[in-house]
Amino acid sequence: MSYEILGISVLWIFLYGYLIVASIDFGAGFFAFYARLTGKDHLINRLISRYLSPVWEITNVFFVFFFVGLIGFFPDAAHYYGSALLVPGSIAIILLAIRGSFYAFENYGSKKNIVFLFLYGATGLLIPASLSVALVLSEGGFITENNGIVTLDYLELFTSPLAWSIVGLALTSILFISASFLAFYASRADDKPALELMRGYALFWSTPTIIAAFTSVLYLSQHNNRHFQNMMDLWWLLGLSVVFFLIVLWLLFKGRAYGWAFIGLMLQFLCAFFAYGIGHYPYILDPYITIQGGATQEAMGIALVVVFIAGLLLLIPSLALVFRLFLFDADYVKGKK
Amino acid sequence: MMIDTVMWSRLVTGLTLSFHVIFATIGVAIPLMISIAEFVGIRKKDSHYTLMAKRWTRGFVISVAVGVVTGTAIALQLALVWPNFMQMAGNVIALPLFMEVFAFFFEAIFLGIYLYTWDRFRNPYLHWLLTVPVVLGAAMSAFFITSVNGFMNQPAGFLFEAGQFTAVNPLQAMFNEATPSKVFHVLASAYMTGAALLAAIAAFSILKKGVTDYAKKGLKLMMGVLLLFSFLTALAGDVSAKFLAEHQPEKLAAAEWHFKTEQGADLIFLGWLNAEREIMGALHIPNALSFLAFSDFNAEVTGLDEFPLDEQPPLLVHYLFDAMVGVGFTLLAVSALFFLLLLLKKRVELNRWMLRVIVFGAPLAFLGVELGWFYAEIGRQPWMIRGYMRVEEAATTSPSIVILFFVFLTLYILLGTMCAVVLRRLFRDNPAEVELEKAAQAQQDALQDEQTKKEGDPVS
Ligand code: HDD
Ligand code: HEM
Ligand code: HEM
Numbered sequence: 001m002s003y004e005i006l007g008i009s010v011l012w013i014f015l016y017g018y019l020i021v022a023s024i025d026f027g028a029g030f031f032a033f034y035a036r037l038t039g040k041d042h043l044i045n046r047l048i049s050r051y052l053s054p055v056w057e058i059t060n061v062f063f064v065f066f067f068v069g070l071i072g073f074f075p076d077a078a079h080y081y082g083s084a085l086l087v088p089g090s091i092a093i094i095l096l097a098i099r100g101s102f103y104a105f106e107n108y109g110s111k112k113n114i115v116f117l118f119l120y121g122a123t124g125l126l127i128p129a130s131l132s133v134a135l136v137l138s139e140g141g142f143i144t145e146n147n148g149i150v151t152l153d154y155l156e157l158f159t160s161p162l163a164w165s166i167v168g169l170a171l172t173s174i175l176f177i178s179a180s181f182l183a184f185y186a187s188r189a190d191d192k193p194a195l196e197l198m199r200g201y202a203l204f205w206s207t208p209t210i211i212a213a214f215t216s217v218l219y220l221s222q223h224n225n226r227h228f229q230n231m232m233d234l235w236w237l238l239g240l241s242v243v244f245f246l247i248v249l250w251l252l253f254k255g256r257a258y259g260w261a262f263i264g265l266m267l268q269f270l271c272a273f274f275a276y277g278i279g280h281y282p283y284i285l286d287p288y289i290t291i292q293g294g295a296t297q298e299a300m301g302i303a304l305v306v307v308f309i310a311g312l313l314l315l316i317p318s319l320a321l322v323f324r325l326f327l328f329d330a331d332y333v334k335g336k337k
Numbered sequence: 338m339m340i341d342t343v344m345w346s347r348l349v350t351g352l353t354l355s356f357h358v359i360f361a362t363i364g365v366a367i368p369l370m371i372s373i374a375e376f377v378g379i380r381k382k383d384s385h386y387t388l389m390a391k392r393w394t395r396g397f398v399i400s401v402a403v404g405v406v407t408g409t410a411i412a413l414q415l416a417l418v419w420p421n422f423m424q425m426a427g428n429v430i431a432l433p434l435f436m437e438v439f440a441f442f443f444e445a446i447f448l449g450i451y452l453y454t455w456d457r458f459r460n461p462y463l464h465w466l467l468t469v470p471v472v473l474g475a476a477m478s479a480f481f482i483t484s485v486n487g488f489m490n491q492p493a494g495f496l497f498e499a500g501q502f503t504a505v506n507p508l509q510a511m512f513n514e515a516t517p518s519k520v521f522h523v524l525a526s527a528y529m530t531g532a533a534l535l536a537a538i539a540a541f542s543i544l545k546k547g548v549t550d551y552a553k554k555g556l557k558l559m560m561g562v563l564l565l566f567s568f569l570t571a572l573a574g575d576v577s578a579k580f581l582a583e584h585q586p587e588k589l590a591a592a593e594w595h596f597k598t599e600q601g602a603d604l605i606f607l608g609w610l611n612a613e614r615e616i617m618g619a620l621h622i623p624n625a626l627s628f629l630a631f632s633d634f635n636a637e638v639t640g641l642d643e644f645p646l647d648e649q650p651p652l653l654v655h656y657l658f659d660a661m662v663g664v665g666f667t668l669l670a671v672s673a674l675f676f677l678l679l680l681l682k683k684r685v686e687l688n689r690w691m692l693r694v695i696v697f698g699a700p701l702a703f704l705g706v707e708l709g710w711f712y713a714e715i716g717r718q719p720w721m722i723r724g725y726m727r728v729e730e731a732a733t734t735s736p737s738i739v740i741l742f743f744v745f746l747t748l749y750i751l752l753g754t755m756c757a758v759v760l761r762r763l764f765r766d767n768p769a770e771v772e773l774e775k776a777a778q779a780q781q782d783a784l785q786d787e788q789t790k791k792e793g794d795p796v797s
Binding site (some may be wrong): 088 | 445
């Protein structure tokens, strides 16, 4: 396998990881706020903060990792996306800053404050919405280059049904993923009321998620037919995704095997995400950056891959330790430690 | 118009970095102090030190949060504000940037574990061991990012053909000639600043609430660390100056207003320039610059006259340099004086003047870090990548950058204020004395518990 392909695969796997952990985190922020509003916070907020407190920083690093890796492997991406995204990117920075710090202030500080919680919940939805715009842009047609000056066509972007459908998909998926995970976490904690609440949320958000997914694919076929056709060639991956979705739905409905349900959900998103990603090949930004044309020099590419593997050897055992201490240690989950 | 966006781009980057570096310094330094305190506590079986480690950690996580979000802002801004820099240099210098993220990852994971496992291990050394990856991770991230900055000053590890970097050697780029002295200086000054901060907090609490055992122990411990690292910082500063004299002479010459190449050059302290670029009212130390630069009072030091006018750094950096060095020697003197007084009459903690000076040392140390970076960065002008890319070639062309400056300024003011308010509330509502009592109480209860049901579950 050539180093460019290896590089983009690594990055795509990382983005998938971020999608899962960040969705849990973003959605939890929303649920925490919503529960406070509807007076149900006594049911779930302790659960949420027990899981989130040890991991929020790790979630953030996932994002930085993807971003720095992308620029490292494909420096041209810095030129195009960097120039075009100065304003939207800065808005995302501000939202991330508010969310991260206010989470810490609320959680490690001494007083519980509804304003912090609101900002935490609201940014949990706004951030994924703004980040998903980068995926929309990669489809081409929004970023143009004239005489070396790169600009973003805002009008085109804001009136594009594709953009809105992808934002919608991002939001519904986040709530679906997060609710399913928290249901699983509640079942580990033997917390019946929280479990029922989260299971209800998960079931509620499953249908909009699948509708948004189909809508996005539909609009994609109009906007970028090449990408759409490539994805259709991977029909079996998409089919698998739907099968996993049905399994998840069934398990949630029956109210059993929450662990398996969550694994099924991860597989559902894995299949869909890779069908989308492989279909995107060979472009990183249609039509300006391709994987082969935009890649860094070979020596750097190889160095990055080597570091990546060495880094994983260091991180996987450490992450396993985190999971053992916080996710699978029944006493910790139940709040006895 | 072009010039304006470039200037605003510099201001945005300078603003974000100036803000980030406050929290970055805390992030690098405090884990070491926590580690030291916890270790001393276990060694001496003294719960005061353990409590110190716990309280520092609690404050630390809040400042880490600001460090993390502003760091994320820089990572994104480097691509947003300097797209052409990242496109060109990314080929050569992506490796340390990428590795930095691993270092953060590593640190974040173990910090998370450390925070939530205070009472989960039987053997206290096991919990202490968790500080090791946190300290190392923080130091590694400082190392990686500083090597990127080293590359900008002393580019290495490539061939330059047709405006492109080719034949890239990532390791050589990372271990460029500027890296060793810079990393040494950055780490030493960060640890020094962390110690100054914690010593100042202890001194402040003595001034406010009178002497307690807890505050006294914290003060002495941190003054010791401060003495060590202020010495190392001065040493590292000397190493940096020797590096500059050899490899980046225009930066040293600008800092010293050393206009003509000559042997036996004087060191010039403060002063001002008149209309004919003559130095007025300065303190001249004969031949000292030659000595600083080459350890030889008669060595030849390159002057600014050897560089074309449009490649000379601004002469303003002279004051930045002098002020930074002033900070360094002041802190060294303060910590030395503290231990001198301690030897002479044992009860330094009652000397209110000494305590006031120590409190003042904390803002001074942070000022030193800022001045150092301003000197290093402004002294690199007009280059972005010294010798290869000028600042104006690297910047974004978008005029929105002007608004963004004010937006980010507001954000940082907000974050800084919130952080201070939350920290203050956290510690004011929960003073150390109260916590000590609670801890003693809890220990007694635990002992009784253990006696009644002789078995505890084996700890993970
Ligand atoms: C990895 C790179 C890097 C690092 C570690 C730093 N800087 Fe920097 N800084 C830059 C990369 C940079 C830059 C993006 O390359 C700038 C923009 C223009 C320039 O020449 O360098 C810059 C400019 C710049 C300026 C404007 C100088 C001028 O153009 O007149 C200031 C005031 C600072 N920086 C301050 C800092 C502070 C307080 C730092 C402490 C962390 C710091 N920089 C570290
Ligand atoms: C161009 C310059 C810099 C960039 C791109 C940068 C990047 C970052 C990023 C992305 C983070 C957040 C990491 C996370 O998500 O956990 C961060 C935090 C941090 N940065 Fe910076 N940084 C820069 C300058 C510096 C400097 C000069 C230092 C120290 C000498 C430093 C030390 C730190 C530390 C210690 C933290 C994390 C706080 C913690 O996790 O303990 N950074 N930085
Ligand atoms: C005691 C005498 C000191 C001397 C002789 C000294 C010397 C230097 C020199 C020559 C540089 C420029 C290096 C370069 O750009 O390549 C530098 C940069 C710097 N100084 Fe100092 N310094 C001293 C004290 C301090 C103190 C007290 C602090 C902070 C509290 C500090 C923090 C820094 C920082 C953060 C930088 C930027 C990093 C770098 O570029 O190396 N220095 N110093």
